[in-house]
Amino acid sequence: MSGKPKLHYFNGRGRMETIRWLLAAAGVEVCLCGSLLFQQVPMVEIDGMKMVQSRAIANYIAAKYNLCGKDLKERALIDMYVEGMADLNELIMSHTFQPAEKKEQHFATIVDRATNRYFPVFEKVLKDHGQDFLVGNQFSRADVQLLETILAAEECKPDILAKFPLLQSFKARTSNIPTIKKFLQPGSQRKPRLQEKDVKRVMEIFH
Amino acid sequence: MAGKPKLHYTKGRGKMESIRWLLAAAGVEFEEEFIEKKEDLDKLCNGGFLLFQQVPMVEIDGMKMVQSRAIANYIAAKYNLCGKDLKERAWIDMYVEGTTDLMGMIMIIPLQPADKKDKHLALIIERATTRYFPVYEKALKDHGQDYLVGNKLSWADIHLLEAILMAEECKADILSAFPLLQAFKGRISNVPTIKKFLQPGSKRKPQPDEKYIANVRKIFNV
Numbered sequence: 001m002s003g004k005p006k007l008h009y010f011n012g013r014g015r016m017e018t019i020r021w022l023l024a025a026a027g028v029e030v031c032l033c034g035s036l037l038f039q040q041v042p043m044v045e046i047d048g049m050k051m052v053q054s055r056a057i058a059n060y061i062a063a064k065y066n067l068c069g070k071d072l073k074e075r076a077l078i079d080m081y082v083e084g085m086a087d088l089n090e091l092i093m094s095h096t097f098q099p100a101e102k103k104e105q106h107f108a109t110i111v112d113r114a115t116n117r118y119f120p121v122f123e124k125v126l127k128d129h130g131q132d133f134l135v136g137n138q139f140s141r142a143d144v145q146l147l148e149t150i151l152a153a154e155e156c157k158p159d160i161l162a163k164f165p166l167l168q169s170f171k172a173r174t175s176n177i178p179t180i181k182k183f184l185q186p187g188s189q190r191k192p193r194l195q196e197k198d199v200k201r202v203m204e205i206f207h
Numbered sequence: 208m209a210g211k212p213k214l215h216y217t218k219g220r221g222k223m224e225s226i227r228w229l230l231a232a233a234g235v236e237f238e239e240e241f242i243e244k245k246e247d248l249d250k251l252c253n254g255g256f257l258l259f260q261q262v263p264m265v266e267i268d269g270m271k272m273v274q275s276r277a278i279a280n281y282i283a284a285k286y287n288l289c290g291k292d293l294k295e296r297a298w299i300d301m302y303v304e305g306t307t308d309l310m311g312m313i314m315i316i317p318l319q320p321a322d323k324k325d326k327h328l329a330l331i332i333e334r335a336t337t338r339y340f341p342v343y344e345k346a347l348k349d350h351g352q353d354y355l356v357g358n359k360l361s362w363a364d365i366h367l368l369e370a371i372l373m374a375e376e377c378k379a380d381i382l383s384a385f386p387l388l389q390a391f392k393g394r395i396s397n398v399p400t401i402k403k404f405l406q407p408g409s410k411r412k413p414q415p416d417e418k419y420i421a422n423v424r425k426i427f428n429v
Contacts, residue, residue: 049294055300056301059296059297059300060296060297060300072281073268076270076277080258080273080277083274083276084258
């Protein structure tokens with residue numbers, strides 16, 4: 001059983017979910033380790049390293065499995081897109097932790113940012129080059145991240161892609177990539193959205 | 208007029224400072240265009256120069272790059288400050304993310320409400336001395352080399368020095384329990400490009416003052 005990356009985290013999305021997506025998209029089998037906690041999680045045991053910091057982990061996996069573009073400039077574009085989406089993802093993830101009186105306003109912010117700041121950018125990128133993938137006519141971590149973010153946004157508002165036809169077809173197309181299709185099926189390592197009832201437990205773990 | 212990168216930001220540290228450090232350490236001359244009022248930001252936004260309507264933005268090699276991490280990644284890779292292979296890069300990334308977390312906490316001190324400032328500062332000092340600095344002290348101790356990764360100056364070293372100096376602005380003797388970090392600080396400060404950046408007249412920005420913060424609040428509506 002050597003070789004398989006080992007994921008340490010609690011049993012939810014949080015900062016590990018993007019890493020699960022990347023590993024799944026690259027077709028890498030993982031070993032699950034229950035809920036061992038260290039001073040810092042996520043932690044991933046991979047290639048003899050105990051890696052922490054979700055971005056460092058994601059960078060390593062993406063580079064190892066050639067999901068980073070073919071040169072520095074493609075990587076630059078991919079990084080810009082990925083960071084933008086990480087901001088939106090973070091906003092969405094933090095919704096569950098908002099105090100009750102702020103939830104409605106926060107929800108409005110999510111929808112506003114998604115539909116006015118982020119999704120228009122990616123719709124335009126796809127429109128401008130007419131290709132299937134965001135960067136370099138090749139599957140990259142930007143595509144994985146965009147699909148993850150789209151699905152998270154749709155959990156907030158199911159018709160959030162109403163004005164973005166190219167993102168809709170992107171979603172369908174990317175969901176059909178065999179490794180991703182497998183990840184989207186029940187029984188995969190993909191985690192469900194955090195439920196209200198679990199918020200208290202998670203906050204106890206991390207605070 | 209190919210050549211010099213152009214930085215678009217306010218005339219202060221914020222999320223651009225690490226990029227200034229990186230360019231300076233790599234010996235790259237750059238220009239800056241400062242956002243001094245809201246209209247300056249609006250102009251950039253409306254002109255379609257800001258991919259996500261945000262700064263930092265750096266014009267470099269024909270691109271208008273945004274997202275501070277993406278910009279820093281590109282510069283570090285271009286100027287060979289990323290280690291020699293994927294594993295060295297992994298360590299550099301881990302170290303940089305740690306110092307990013309620490310500096311992120313320090314950066315928002317001026318934005319804390321007055322009654323929370325002391326508590327926030329105490330948390331920073333605790334995190335610096337029990338979570339972050341011990342990691343770097345140990346890394347240096349374990350391999351006994353001058354630099355954090357691969358026996359060569361990398362982004363991780365530059366970023367750590369920036370973080371140390373910022374932390375010392377919070378508490379002057381914050382490195383008292385970390386002899387190797389003290390030596391590291393002395394050593395890295397003497398790298399010629401970095402030494403130059405640390406001198407008056409460089410593009411390094413000072414700590415934010417009340418006036419700067421008030422202006423930032425106005426420009427960014429925070």
